[in-house]
Amino acid sequence: MKKILLYLLISLLFFVVSCGKTASEQGVSGQSESRSFSVTDSRGETVELPGEIKSIAAFPAPLPHIIVYLDGNAERIKGLHPLAKKAAEVSVLSRIAPSLLEAEDNFLTGSLLNTEELLKIKPDVFFTDQVLQGMDKLKESGLPVIYLGLEKDRMNYRGKEIEFYSPEKSIRGWVDITAAVLGTEKKKAAAIFEEWDSVKKEIAEKTASIPDEKKKKILIVFKAAGNMVAGGNSFGQYWIASTGGINCADEVTANHPAMVKIADFEQVLKWNPDIVYLTNFAETMPEDIYGNKIQGQDWSGTSAYKNRAVYKIPLGNYRWYPPSLDGPLMLKWMAVKNYPGLFNWDMYREIREYYKKYFNYALTDVEIHNILNPAGSGNF
Amino acid sequence: MTLKKIFLFLVPAAAAVFLTGLSAGRYHIPFLRVLGILFHPLFGFEKNWLPVEEAVVLNLRLPRVAMAAVSGMGLSVCGAVYQGIFRNPLVSPGVIGVTSGAGFGAALGILLFGWGIGAQLFAFIFGFAALLMTLSITGKTGGNAILVFILAGVVVNMFFQAGISFLKIIADSEDQLPSIVYWLMGSLSQTGKEHFFFTMPLIIISSLLLIAARWRINALSLGIDAAKSLGVKTGESLVFILFFSTLAVSAVVSVGGIVGWVGLIVPHMVRMVVGSDHEKLLPASAVAGAILFMLIDISARIIAPVEIPLGVITAFIGTPVFIYLLVKSKGSWVV
Amino acid sequence: MSDMSKKGKAVITVNNLSFSYGSGKLISDLSLSLMQGEILAVLGPNGVGKTTLLKILAGLLKKYSGKFEIGKEVSYVPQIFSTGVNYTVYNMVLLGRAGHLGLFSSPGELDREKAYEALKKAGIEDLSERRFSEISGGEKQLTLIARALASGAEVLLLDEPTSDLDIKNQERMLELLSELSLKSGSTIIFSTHDPSHALAVSDRSIFLGKGGISRCGATEEIITGENIKKYYSANVKVTKLEIEGKFLTYCLPIYNIIKRDKV
Numbered sequence: 002m003k004k005i006l007l008y009l010l011i012s013l014l015f016f017v018v019s020c021g022k023t024a025s026e027q028g029v030s031g032q033s034e035s036r037s038f039s040v041t042d043s044r045g046e047t048v049e050l051p052g053e054i055k056s057i058a059a060f061p062a063p064l065p066h067i068i069v070y071l072d073g074n075a076e077r078i079k080g081l082h083p084l085a086k087k088a089a090e091v092s093v094l095s096r097i098a099p100s101l102l103e104a105e106d107n108f109l110t111g112s113l114l115n116t117e118e119l120l121k122i123k124p125d126v127f128f129t130d131q132v133l134q135g136m137d138k139l140k141e142s143g144l145p146v147i148y149l150g151l152e153k154d155r156m157n158y159r160g161k162e163i164e165f166y167s168p169e170k171s172i173r174g175w176v177d178i179t180a181a182v183l184g185t186e187k188k189k190a191a192a193i194f195e196e197w198d199s200v201k202k203e204i205a206e207k208t209a210s211i212p213d214e215k216k217k218k219i220l221i222v223f224k225a226a227g228n229m230v231a232g233g234n235s236f237g238q239y240w241i242a243s244t245g246g247i248n249c250a251d252e253v254t255a256n257h258p259a260m261v262k263i264a265d266f267e268q269v270l271k272w273n274p275d276i277v278y279l280t281n282f283a284e285t286m287p288e289d290i291y292g293n294k295i296q297g298q299d300w301s302g303t304s305a306y307k308n309r310a311v312y313k314i315p316l317g318n319y320r321w322y323p324p325s326l327d328g329p330l331m332l333k334w335m336a337v338k339n340y341p342g343l344f345n346w347d348m349y350r351e352i353r354e355y356y357k358k359y360f361n362y363a364l365t366d367v368e369i370h371n372i373l374n375p376a377g378s379g380n381f
Numbered sequence: 382m383t384l385k386k387i388f389l390f391l392v393p394a395a396a397a398v399f400l401t402g403l404s405a406g407r408y409h410i411p412f413l414r415v416l417g418i419l420f421h422p423l424f425g426f427e428k429n430w431l432p433v434e435e436a437v438v439l440n441l442r443l444p445r446v447a448m449a450a451v452s453g454m455g456l457s458v459c460g461a462v463y464q465g466i467f468r469n470p471l472v473s474p475g476v477i478g479v480t481s482g483a484g485f486g487a488a489l490g491i492l493l494f495g496w497g498i499g500a501q502l503f504a505f506i507f508g509f510a511a512l513l514m515t516l517s518i519t520g521k522t523g524g525n526a527i528l529v530f531i532l533a534g535v536v537v538n539m540f541f542q543a544g545i546s547f548l549k550i551i552a553d554s555e556d557q558l559p560s561i562v563y564w565l566m567g568s569l570s571q572t573g574k575e576h577f578f579f580t581m582p583l584i585i586i587s588s589l590l591l592i593a594a595r596w597r598i599n600a601l602s603l604g605i606d607a608a609k610s611l612g613v614k615t616g617e618s619l620v621f622i623l624f625f626s627t628l629a630v631s632a633v634v635s636v637g638g639i640v641g642w643v644g645l646i647v648p649h650m651v652r653m654v655v656g657s658d659h660e661k662l663l664p665a666s667a668v669a670g671a672i673l674f675m676l677i678d679i680s681a682r683i684i685a686p687v688e689i690p691l692g693v694i695t696a697f698i699g700t701p702v703f704i705y706l707l708v709k710s711k712g713s714w715v716v
Numbered sequence: 717m718s719d720m721s722k723k724g725k726a727v728i729t730v731n732n733l734s735f736s737y738g739s740g741k742l743i744s745d746l747s748l749s750l751m752q753g754e755i756l757a758v759l760g761p762n763g764v765g766k767t768t769l770l771k772i773l774a775g776l777l778k779k780y781s782g783k784f785e786i787g788k789e790v791s792y793v794p795q796i797f798s799t800g801v802n803y804t805v806y807n808m809v810l811l812g813r814a815g816h817l818g819l820f821s822s823p824g825e826l827d828r829e830k831a832y833e834a835l836k837k838a839g840i841e842d843l844s845e846r847r848f849s850e851i852s853g854g855e856k857q858l859t860l861i862a863r864a865l866a867s868g869a870e871v872l873l874l875d876e877p878t879s880d881l882d883i884k885n886q887e888r889m890l891e892l893l894s895e896l897s898l899k900s901g902s903t904i905i906f907s908t909h910d911p912s913h914a915l916a917v918s919d920r921s922i923f924l925g926k927g928g929i930s931r932c933g934a935t936e937e938i939i940t941g942e943n944i945k946k947y948y949s950a951n952v953k954v955t956k957l958e959i960e961g962k963f964l965t966y967c968l969p970i971y972n973i974i975k976r977d978k979v
Contacts, residue, residue, distance in 0.1 A: 111551030226496040261686040267408040296573035299440040302433030600814035610792035612815020
């Protein structure tokens with residue numbers, strides 16, 4: 002009896018897997034004529050959408066700036082996660098697209114979805130980046146749900162091929178899917194990635210000649226309290242490797258896209274990073290490191306501390322550490338910090354031109370200063 | 382076995398484990414250097430070590446190993462005391478809801494203010510809130526006070542567990558959730574020198590006071606009615622015990638999160654050797670708990686470069702050991 | 717040890733004591749008084765409040781009405797004793813000193829002496845290093861009484877001290893009770909199911925019955941066939957027998973059993 006059950010279970014599993022595979026073709030299928038169309042999301046699910054998308058509700062925090070990039074404004078965003086709204090409020094994004102602040106944000110609390118509040122907004126589509134309680138009910142009620150998941154990529158790193166959560170590949174996927182939903186021209190959607198490719202190529206060429214032992218040893222600290230760092234399969238791996246550095250924490254990995262919790266702080270002293278970057282996921286600022294203000298840690302033995310090479314990662318339209326459309330700027334900024342002798346980009350100019358070109362917004366010097374010197378974490 | 386003999390074994394063992402804890406870690410430092418760094422203030426050895434090595438031993442390892450020892454002591458003493466006064470071998474420091482209450486408080490604190498004093502303070506406030514809830518439920522009923530008390534504790538426990546679950550749901554999944562989840566499973570990675578000044582003394586003093594009342598706990602372990610009929614001021618004794626055990630447990634939780642197992646198992650292991658007499662059981666549990674918790678934390682630090690929560694290690698390593706002992710002794714020490 | 721000058725003074729006086737559980741009256745308007753060194757036996761069928769009475773007098777139950785006065789040093793020995801802990805007999809007896817010791821004190825030389833004296837009085841000094849869980853029911857009872865003695869109690873409240881004991885141990889227990897009252901001047905109240913035990917050692921007896929009724933008086937007057945019929949609905953004969961030159965009063969049940977050869 003048990004065996005039969007097991008067989009049934011296994012065959013069911015195969016069935017589900019094979020179904021998933023056939024549907025994983027990504028992109029737009031039918032359009033215009035029947036007005037309704039379908040989009041394949043990150044999970045490989047084909048989602049039927051009604052004709053024109055007029056109203057969007059979104060869970061993922063990076064989505065607003067993607068939509069602003071594709072649409073030039075946030076008119077279609079009617080519902081947002083409260084934290085995404087708050088982040089937009091204090092970042093430059095709400096200046097670029099002020100209508101973001103009018104979006105409803107009472108249908109989500111943490112990852113708790115209030116279906117009725119969401120339906121009240123009358124969205125044509127709902128975006129999410131995590132499986133939420135009550136999501137299936139949404140589908141039953143006829144609201145299409147688009148799932149935006151993270152994507153992994155592979156790279157050659159110190160003579161080995163490794164797999165990691167790629168901020169670049171992830172944001173590319175999200176832009177593709179979102180563009181398909183919004184009906185944006187493919188060429189327009191792809192513009193930002195042409196720049197991304199060229200920046201990446203330029204940095205790779207200039208750093209290629211640095212031998213591994215001369216490369217800067219870099220540690221990205223996700224959250225200092227709790228010893229969370231960017232491991233060998235995290236977003237951080239991408240940023241560090243793409244800017245010619247060695248990831249101190251490449252030997253540790255976890256099933257998390259952004260970080261791994263290391264056993265003990267003294268591991269950091271053993272790694273002895275040359276440069277430390279602090280993400281916007283925690284309040285920690287370089288001064289906290291220099292002042293040794295974090296419980297249970299003592300940074301004074303590291304080169305980064307001695308050389309005062311601890312930097313807070315900037316925060317533009319969105320946090321620069323996770324997938325964001327400011328990726329090319331993140332690459333340039335990090336390259337300059339890692340190898341000031343090799344790269345001399347004027348970040349004020351680069352940021353100003355980038356925002357003008359892709360977001361059609363003229364940043365003031367103060368705004369650029371705030372991007373480069375964010376306070377604390379992205380959640381305020 | 383007399384207490385003296387037990388201590389003749391336990392105290393050197395504790396010292397050895399303590400020194401092992403100071404020498405073990407990712408950052409390799411030769412043992413003699415560790416000793417030199419440690420005893421330099423006493424004997425003024427010539428400094429043949431790097432400043433970073435001194436920082437590792439004195440600023441990172443020493444507070445953590447000490448906190449592990451102190452936490453193990455606090456949890457084991459509280460567990461032994463509770464098992465005694467509640468006359469129930471299944472009881473652990475979590476039984477009256479204090480652990481979950483403090484856990485909820487700290488999680489809420491992390492959510493509101495991030496890591497730090499706020500979270501610790503909340504751990505204390507909600508630890509005592511849980512105790513008061515349990516007490517007020519018990520006060521409203523008559524009958525078998527101890528049984529009602531344990532039941533009330535179970536209910537309060539569930540209430541705060543639900544609260545923790547709720548906090549996990551509303552926490553920002555990128556920013557706060559990892560902190561809360563990891564911390565709830567038990568971790569001493571937050572331990573720093575600060576804890577020498579407040580948290581550790583608090584746990585030590587509370588534990589010592591409970592140990593000092595060990596003979597009174599013997600009397601209470603006869604049952605509240607029996608103790609009362611012997612002329613023991615049971616109400617006063619319970620208030621004293623519950624106050625200081627709540628203080629100790631909340632202090633442990635406020636730093637190390639919720640580490641089960643130790644408070645439940647250590648008293649049993651010690652009871653197998655010294656018997657039920659709290660005159661021996663409490664002091665021996667204190668040292669044995671300190672040793673065990675230090676060993677658990679050392680394992681957590683050296684098994685893998687990735688942090689393994691203490692709660693996981695205690696369950697994976699401790700449970701088989703305990704089952705072995707239980708089967709071998711046929712549970713004879715319980716009754 | 718015994719202080720005969722106290723004899724003649726009432727140590728326990730109970731006036732109009734009542735106790736009810738929910739709507740039912742368990743004890744109603746009970747009054748009695750007991751002199752120093754007297755033994756009172758509490759009798760009555762199951763569930764009439766024997767244990768309740770002892771617990772009220774021990775100060776363990778509060779919601780009663782009426783008044784009672786009882787000497788300061790009272791010790792209650794419960795009927796069923798199970799413990800999660802496993803002490804030696806000596807430590808168990810030593811715990812009788814708990815009422816005299818502060819929160820942070822452990823027993824001193826004096827306490828240890830008293831505990832040992834109590835062990836001797838109860839005749840169980842041989843058991844002192846045995847584990848409480850390993851000894852027989854009778855020995856457990858004796859240990860608990862020794863504990864009560866160690867506490868220095870002048871009044872002992874014993875809940876069915878002879879139940880669960882074999883005949884030898886019953887004898888030993890009864891001897892101990894009379895010895896304590898005679899030699900140490902202890903005032904003892906004990907509950908029992910066996911009227912013969914009351915007749916053997918108690919000066920006074922009390923019958924508790926359904927609905928709170930009770931009757932108290934000198935044992936010889938109280939324990940009669942008539943009263944036992946009334947309170948237990950059982951047929952007995954209370955009779956004096958001469959055994960080995962001593963006159964002893966017994967309560968003998970009259971069984972109405974048809975013998976096999978009469979069928």
